[in-house]
Amino acid sequence: EVQLLESGGGLVQPGGSLRLSCAGSGFTFSNYAMGWVRQAPGKGLEWVSAIVDNGGSANYADFVRGRFTISRDNSRNTLYLQMNSLRVEDTAVYYCAKRTAVAWGHFDYWGQGSLVTVSS
Amino acid sequence: EIVMTQSPATLSVSPGERATLSCRASQSVTTNLAWYQQKPGQAPRLLISGASTRATGIPARFSGSGSVTEFTLTISSLQSEDFAVYYCQQYNNWPLTFGGGTKVEIK
Numbered sequence: 001e002v003q004l005l006e007s008g009g010g011l012v013q014p015g016g017s018l019r020l021s022c023a024g025s026g027f028t029f030s031n032y033a034m035g036w037v038r039q040a041p042g043k044g045l046e047w048v049s050a051i052v053d054n055g056g057s058a059n060y061a062d063f064v065r066g067r068f069t070i071s072r073d074n075s076r077n078t079l080y081l082q083m084n085s086l087r088v089e090d091t092a093v094y095y096c097a098k099r100t101a102v103a104w105g106h107f108d109y110w111g112q113g114s115l116v117t118v119s120s
Numbered sequence: 121e122i123v124m125t126q127s128p129a130t131l132s133v134s135p136g137e138r139a140t141l142s143c144r145a146s147q148s149v150t151t152n153l154a155w156y157q158q159k160p161g162q163a164p165r166l167l168i169s170g171a172s173t174r175a176t177g178i179p180a181r182f183s184g185s186g187s188v189t190e191f192t193l194t195i196s197s198l199q200s201e202d203f204a205v206y207y208c209q210q211y212n213n214w215p216l217t218f219g220g221g222t223k224v225e226i227k
Binding site: 045046050095106108112 | 152154156158162163164165166169175207209211214215216217218219220221
């Protein structure tokens with residue numbers, strides 16, 4: 001059974017940093033691209049970032065480019081999202097999601113999400 | 121950026137009735153279109169990929185159709201567990217984009 005378990009969320013002040021982690025199990029983690037999708041309170045889904053299977057390439061939404069960094073450690077079956085210069089508008093539940101191929105595809109499995117609250 | 125527009129925003133349907141949800145892309149995404157279901161407090165769940173392929177374990181009452189810029193998700197006979205928010209997503213181009221969602225509520 002595929003499982004994705006996020007951790008690292010919490011309350012942070014504007015301008016602060018936070019690192020999210022996502023531990024994958026039940027599949028060969030190193031064979032799939034992964035991504036992060038967020039959802040602000042009461043709002044829709046918003047793609048944040050994605051990374052290919054070997055970590056060699058990543059893409060970002062414009063609103064996080066230069067502030068967030070996605071990475072992965074395939075030896076630990078773990079995906080990361082380093083979030084710097086956080087803004088109030090970054091407040092959201094952040095979902096880790098598995099893509100269906102090495103560098104492409106939709107999201108076939110999702111974690112339960114990690115809440116990030118940016119507030120003074 | 122490809123803008124995904126879903127309509128209607130809210131759909132009121134009685135149990136047992138048919139529901140038809142629409143998703144329009146601002147430019148061609150061929151058939152690189154997925155549909156997700158989300159219930160309150162839960163993560164999204166994949167329903168359909170490739171515009172028309174049901175994901176594993178998804179009941180046959182869910183069907184997807186369309187290509188290029190016009191897509192439809194049909195729920196043939198709504199069950200109580202189908203009342204939720206539905207999102208379309210294109211994965212043809214960067215950035216990946218989602219529609220704003222359609223909430224299917226009990227009439």
